[in-house]
Each structure stands twice: as structure tokens, then as C-alpha cells.
Amino acid sequence: MCGRYAASRGPEDLAGVFEIEKWEPEEVLAPDYNVAPTKEVYAVLDRPLKDADSPKPVRQLRKLKWGLVPSWSKTPEGGARMINARAETVHEKPSYRRAFASRRCIIPADGYYEWVTAKDERELEVEGKKKRQRKQPYFVLPADGSVFAMAGLYEFWRDRTLPDDHPLAWWVTCSVITTEAETTPLAVAPADGPYALADIHPRMPLMLTPDRWDAWLDPARTDPDDLRELLAPPPAGLMRAYPVSTAVSNVRNNGPELLKELEGPEEGTLF
DSSP states (O other), X not given: OOSOEEXXXXXXXXXXXXXXXXXXXXXXXXXXXXXXXXXXXXXXXXXXXXXXXXXXXXXXXXXXXXXXXXXXXXXXGGGGGOSEEETTTTTTOTTTHHHHHHOEEEEEESEEEEEEOOXXXXXXXXXXXXXXXXXXXXXXXXXXXXXXXXXXXXXXXXXXXXXXXOTTSEEEEEEEEEEEOOOSOOSBOOTTSOOSGGGTOSEEEOBOOGGGHHHHHOTTOOXXXXXXXXXXXXXXXXXXXXXXXXXXXXXXXXXXXXXXXXXXXXXTBOO
């Protein structure tokens, strides 16, 4: 799952990493260390420029709203629930299959947050034998400090209640694709665990390594079977995870201090 992440890099940094050709100064976002659903986020996509003479796709950095609203939706209200699309079914689900075929993007992040619930604790909670404790958040990121390139989809939705020339007549929204969490050892793990991403949560965002970026963003690639090959998990051993303050659990908290590594889980939390 991906329900919260951090994104501190600006357009200049991302332009160099992803070879961005076009971005709008008015779409610049402030660094966000607690990105939550429905917020505006950066996305990298290949698409012809509006009103351009050439139909050639241009690598762009765009500002999108996190929470995909399918083009056929009558209202945008379901977007907050569609922040993630499962890699195993994205090609066939009505809400995602059109975007998967032709509107794919990369959502850049520093890393993502996940809250751990140990197996034994989960079982006790389900059986009603234990009150829910505070969950310990972990920050998961590439071990080499590179950009975490999350596979994503984007979609356009027209608000029919507004005139064509209204600035909010069109919504551009996105979703993060998730896959099964790695069971192999983390490149860098806390001394007392967890030792694999699957120990934290059974799902994780699908990270695209640089060798897949061009193929993933290419709008000319539309064959679902061909595209599904790009959904293979990245090589093992690229990630690290460490505990962070439970302050990140409150979406109102936002700052670089949320990324500070703790020596161990906070008192009263799980794991």
C-alpha cells in the first residue's frame, strides 16, 4: 500500500533526474514531507504539448491531484479512495485499464511511510483479545538515496457543472501502482527488525528502475500484455527502512524532522 510519502525535491532536481523538457513555474510545489491523499503532487509524464504543432510527446513535470477520478465518473468524490491500483489487476479493472493503456506516469518521492502491525498483534486484534496499540511508522527509501520513482497512472475528468473556460473545469488526477512487498532482506535494516518490507506491510509501491522509465512513459505502448511485463518487481536489495516519529501519523505535521531516523520504535508502539 502507499498512503503517505515524502517529496522534497524541486523541479530543477527532478528535471535533471528524469530529463524533463517542460514544466510550468506556476505549478511549483513546496517540499512536502507528509504527502497525503487528495494533495497536489508532482508527476512525470510523456504527452504532446497543448496547442503544439507537433504531436510528438514531450517529457513534462505536471502537478496532479493524488486520488484517481476515472473519466466516466459522474462526481469526483471517489478519488480519495483510489490512491492505489494493484499491479496484478490494473490492466482489467474498469477504473484503471484505460489509463494503464495510455496514461502512465512516474510519481517521484524521497520514500514512503508505512505503519507496522506485527503478525501476533494483528491476530489478537482480529480476535478482539487486545486493544489496538499505536503503530510504529517506518520510512522506506532507496538505500543509495536516489529518487524513489513510483509507477503511476493519470486521468482527466471534466466537471460538467462548470463552463469550458473555468480554470477548474478539468481535473487531472493520479494513482500509485502497488505490488507485493519484498520478502528478501532489506539492504539496510534496523538492528531489531523488521528485516524485509513484507515484515512491515504486505504491499509496497511499485518502484521503477531507470532502465524502465522510457518504456513506462511511452504513450505509444498500449498493448496490455506488453505493458504488464513492466510491472515486474524491481531487483531485491535496493531498499532500506528505519523507524520515524509517530508525529507523521498526523497529516497536519509536515517538515524534514519527520524523516529523522530513530534508534528504535517509540515506547508504546508495535514491533
